[in-house]
Amino acid sequence: MKTVKLSLLGAMLMVFSLPGIAWAADASAVDAGDTAFMIISSALVMLMTPGLALFYGGMVRRKNVLSTMMQSFIIIAIISVQWVLFGYSLAFGPDHGHIIGSLDWLGFNGVGAEPNPDYAGTIPHQIFAIFQLMFAIITPALITGSIAERMRFPAFLAFTVLWATIIYDPLAHWVWGVDGWIRNLGALDFAGGTVVHISSGVSGLIAALILGKRKGYGKEPMLPHNLPWTVLGAGLLWFGWFGFNAGSALAANGLAGTAFVVTNTSAAAAALSWVLAEWLHHGKPTLLGAASGAVAGLVAITPAAGFVTPLAAIAIGLIGGVICYLGVGVLKARLGYDDALDAFGCHGIGGTWGAIATGLFATTTVNPAGADGLFYGNPALLKAQIISIVATYLFAAIGTFVILKVVNAFTRIRATEDEELMGLDSTMHGEEAYRDFVLTGSLSKGQFKEKVAEAPSVTLNISST
Amino acid sequence: MKKIEAIIRPSKLDEIKEALGKFGIHGMTVTEVIGCGLQKGKKEVYRGTEYTIDLLPKIKVEIVIRDKWVDEVIRILVNTARTGEIGDGKIFVYPIENAVRIRTGESGEEAI
Numbered sequence: 001m002k003t004v005k006l007s008l009l010g011a012m013l014m015v016f017s018l019p020g021i022a023w024a025a026d027a028s029a030v031d032a033g034d035t036a037f038m039i040i041s042s043a044l045v046m047l048m049t050p051g052l053a054l055f056y057g058g059m060v061r062r063k064n065v066l067s068t069m070m071q072s073f074i075i076i077a078i079i080s081v082q083w084v085l086f087g088y089s090l091a092f093g094p095d096h097g098h099i100i101g102s103l104d105w106l107g108f109n110g111v112g113a114e115p116n117p118d119y120a121g122t123i124p125h126q127i128f129a130i131f132q133l134m135f136a137i138i139t140p141a142l143i144t145g146s147i148a149e150r151m152r153f154p155a156f157l158a159f160t161v162l163w164a165t166i167i168y169d170p171l172a173h174w175v176w177g178v179d180g181w182i183r184n185l186g187a188l189d190f191a192g193g194t195v196v197h198i199s200s201g202v203s204g205l206i207a208a209l210i211l212g213k214r215k216g217y218g219k220e221p222m223l224p225h226n227l228p229w230t231v232l233g234a235g236l237l238w239f240g241w242f243g244f245n246a247g248s249a250l251a252a253n254g255l256a257g258t259a260f261v262v263t264n265t266s267a268a269a270a271a272l273s274w275v276l277a278e279w280l281h282h283g284k285p286t287l288l289g290a291a292s293g294a295v296a297g298l299v300a301i302t303p304a305a306g307f308v309t310p311l312a313a314i315a316i317g318l319i320g321g322v323i324c325y326l327g328v329g330v331l332k333a334r335l336g337y338d339d340a341l342d343a344f345g346c347h348g349i350g351g352t353w354g355a356i357a358t359g360l361f362a363t364t365t366v367n368p369a370g371a372d373g374l375f376y377g378n379p380a381l382l383k384a385q386i387i388s389i390v391a392t393y394l395f396a397a398i399g400t401f402v403i404l405k406v407v408n409a410f411t412r413i414r415a416t417e418d419e420e421l422m423g424l425d426s427t428m429h430g431e432e433a434y435r436d437f438v439l440t441g442s443l444s445k446g447q448f449k450e451k452v453a454e455a456p457s458v459t460l461n462i463s464s465t
Numbered sequence: 466m467k468k469i470e471a472i473i474r475p476s477k478l479d480e481i482k483e484a485l486g487k488f489g490i491h492g493m494t495v496t497e498v499i500g501c502g503l504q505k506g507k508k509e510v511y512r513g514t515e516y517t518i519d520l521l522p523k524i525k526v527e528i529v530i531r532d533k534w535v536d537e538v539i540r541i542l543v544n545t546a547r548t549g550e551i552g553d554g555k556i557f558v559y560p561i562e563n564a565v566r567i568r569t570g571e572s573g574e575e576a577i
Contacts (some may be wrong), residue, residue, distance in 0.1 A: 221516045223509070282510040292512060329513020342512065458570035462563065 029115045031122035037252035038123045038131055044243025045134035049076055049141050051236025055295070056145050058229030059288075059341050061222060063423025064149045065433045071144040071156060076137050078157070079164055083133045084108050090169035092119065092132065095179035100170050118178045120250040131247060132172070139168055139196045145341035146204030149222075150214050150420055153428040155413040159403060163203065167399045171195050171392065186381065187388035188362060188370055190259065191248035193303025193354040194392045201348020202393050203400040205339060210404045211413060213338035215420045222340075227288055234291035238267055241298045245305040258366060259305040262313035263298065269317025270297025270324070277325045289325070292346060296324035299350030300357065307362035307370040316357045324350050352389055359385035466561035466574060467535050471526045472500065472554040473546045478524050484545045485528070490538065492577065494527040504552035523554060529561055529577050 053072035060068045079087065086106055093101030105111050108129065116125040140160050147156070174182040175195045182194075189195060214222065224230060245263040249256035274293025279285040300320030301313055308316065328345035339345055359382030362373035372378040407413055419427040426432060473481060478495065485493070499520040506519035530538055539556055547553050566576040 221518075223511060223516060278510065278513055281513065282515065284510060286510060288511055325513060333514060345512075458568070460565075460570045460572070462565065462572045 029117070029121055030113075030124060031251070034120075034122040034251040034253075035124060035127060037256070038120075038127045038247060038250065041243035041247025042127065042131040042134055044240045045131065045138070045247065046076070046240075048134075048237050048240035048244065049073075049138050051233045051240055052138065052141050053233070054229045055233025055237060055291075056148060056230075056341050058226040058231075058233060059224040060148050061423070062225040062434060063425055065225065065425065066431050067153070067424035067428050068144065068148050070153075070429060071148075072141040074157070075141045075144075075160055078160055079137045079140065080133060082161060082164055083129075083136055087136060087164060087169050088129050088132065090165065091136070091172040092129070092177050095173070095177060098179055098181040098184065099173070101173050101177055122251055128250070131250075135192055135196055135244070136164060136168055136172070139192075139200050140164055142196070142200035142343055142347050143204040143207060145343035145346075146208040146339045147211055148340040149424065150211055150340075150415050151207075152412055152415050152419075153424075154411050155407050158407045158411065159207075159413070162403045162407065163400065166403060167199060167203065167396055168195075171199055171395060174391070175388065182388045182391065185384045185387060186371065187384040188307055188358050188381065189303045189355065189388070190306035190358075191245045191302045193299075193351045193358065194388050197299045197302060197347040197351025198355065198389060198392045199396045201344045201346070201351055202396040204343035205337065205348060206397050206400040207404060208337055208339045208344070210401065214340065215417055217338045218336070224288065231287055231291050234294055238294055238298060241267070241302075245302060249306060255306055255367060261310050262305055262308055263301055265310050265313040266301035266317035266320065267294045267297040269314045270294060270300065270321030273318040273321030274325045277322050278329065281325075281329065292328070292342070293321040293325070296320050296346050296350045299324075299347055300354040302351070303354045304358040304361060307358060307367050307373075309361075309363065309366055312357075312361035312363075316354065316361065319357075320350050320353050323353055355385050355389050356382070359383075466529055466564060466577060467532055468527060468529045468559040468561050469535070469538055469542070470557040470559065471542050471546065472498070472523050472556075473526060473542075474548070474552065474554060475522055475524045477546045477548075478526070481526060481542060481545045484541050485538070488534075488537065488541060490528055490530065490534075492528065496525045496527075498523050498525045502552075502555065521552070529564060531574055531577070 049072050053069040056072065057065045057069040084107060086103065088108065088111065089103050089105035090101045093103065093105045096102050108126065111125050111129050113124045113126060115121050115123055116128065119125075120128045140163055143163070172195050174180040175187070175189050176183060182189075187194075216222070241263055242260055246256040246260040249259055271290045271293040274296060275285045275289050278289045297317040297320050300316050301308075304312070304316060324346050327349040328339075328342040332339060332342070332345060358373065360373045360375050362370050362381060363376045364370055364372050371381045374382045404413060415424060415427070471481070475497075482493070485491075499522050501519050501521060504521060506517045507521065509516050509518055528538070535558060539558070542556055563572055564574075564576040565572045
């Protein structure tokens, strides 16, 4: 009897497991663990952009908080569509002259559930594309820190679409695309030090210079209106960055673990060194400094995240925190440009240091697919890193300059003095973040008469005393 | 009737409310204000840039009282709000022409 029962059970198991076996045979390359990890990593990176909206939104004056957050938020919508239509194809599609991808993957044509072994052999191609989309979203959003409080919204929209298409997509192709020229050069950029941070920081600086300073900059205080939001935003950025860097391993493996460890370590070290630097320089350790330092450390480790040891991450973070502090606290004041929320100070300078640090600290003991840096006896990597940095600076700066001049020929990029004075929230969007009183009449004439009739009457006995 | 307007340190509000309550004064209007007098501003630092904040937060307490209570109320306020440091605030006294309680229509001293 027992044998019969066991045989029945065995037969049932066979029957139920057949479809599974058949499915597994069809898509043997897709790994469930890697795919789950990459879907979650993509979602983590997505959360960074609303986090950035909070980070930036808290640092502006209250009359510009919505317009600043809108710039981050609307980019999620714009780039999500641009990426599916043609952005992904330009960045990662089959190579044209080592400069740009082809248009073969327009509309995600051919980007499906099967893996693309050129980029990630164990996850659906669509998941790789959506992971990359989140990078394409946050990069132009980072630029908005430089142009905050003074750019007109229509011009901002046009700039964003053009910048993503003309700067980001080719740059991503150079560095990460199969046969991209910087990739072929041997330069390393694990999660976007040049593609994301240098490009956005340099473009932000150029945009800030072209737009000009905010009205009253340097003469009146322009203080953050809600630092708790900024800290919450920094926390979300830090959290999301685990998807950004660990996810860039493109698999749930030891390399992802290493990237996670060095990311957290560098952020922590930079938060400490920034706070210490300003404590010594100005006498008080500030929370804005701690939040800014953490972001600087995250930026600095990004290109190196898959190639360096945890000890190297401490050095990269400590140095990154101090040089970014000097960038925003000293360099900006000396040169007098109005990089409103320090997109260049944190991302441009931090990204540059990170790309150089990759050339110094990278080691094949961490990642055999990488390369050794200068400290491990290979100066060639540092040379490749510097070429990639210079190329990114030139391309981002010239491209941003041309795009803004072209946009300005069609629609004014700078808000008028009146618009700036009133704030962009009400002049660009017709909204206010904080309203103490509702100053509009909400009662009709008839309702008003009814209210008056309902009111109890009292006998007045007014006498002066 | 007189209106007493006292500009005080925010930390002193609870003590003043309690002292006035013991004296029998429960009605008051309290506003958060900013201002400057003899007290110097303070320094704040944001991302390495120093700003001097000249206007400091204070509390304005407004009460309307019978004429005969004025001296005693001022004495209570001064004794309660004083720390001896610069920035303790100021008291202003205004004459009040009339007062009306909206609910009942009473006026004059009956209304305060």
